[in-house]
Amino acid sequence: MPHKKPSPLYQSIYNLVRQVPPGYVTTYGQIAQIVGCTARTVGFAMAALPAGNDVPWQRVINSQGKVSPRTDGEGNILQRDLLEAEGLCFNQKGKLNLEKLRWTFV
DNA sequence: TTGTTGACTCTGA
DNA sequence: CTCAGAGCCAACA
Numbered sequence: 001m002p003h004k005k006p007s008p009l010y011q012s013i014y015n016l017v018r019q020v021p022p023g024y025v026t027t028y029g030q031i032a033q034i035v036g037c038t039a040r041t042v043g044f045a046m047a048a049l050p051a052g053n054d055v056p057w058q059r060v061i062n063s064q065g066k067v068s069p070r071t072d073g074e075g076n077i078l079q080r081d082l083l084e085a086e087g088l089c090f091n092q093k094g095k096l097n098l099e100k101l102r103w104t105f106v
Numbered sequence: 107t108t109g110t111t112g113a114c115t116c117t118g119a
Numbered sequence: 120c121t122c123a124g125a126g127c128c129a130a131c132a
Contacts, residue, residue: 007129009129010130027115028113038126039114039115040127041128045130047112062115064114067113069113072113075113
């Protein structure tokens, strides 16, 4: 166990994302409300995710039901591909049915 | 310590 | 329905 702890808030966010099963998605606002921060902070935590993590960041989308455009540019395309691989279907406008696919944390 | 930036969300038109 | 602006919190230099 390291003396220097990483951001506990980030760990809480990652822990929640790990609870999302395949085939379901969650929103930044949902996680933000649970951990007690704003949606921006959740998105910031996702951006700070290290490579090779066990966090299905791809299942985290915005309140619009779509993937968020990242500074990387092609990251959102990869995310959409990963979600489709899990059995999720995108709308004609590239949206997901949050009403059906939204995961509720226990 | 302050200031800037960011994978967001809300409200109004 | 879409487009635009403002607000919010946390991490980094």
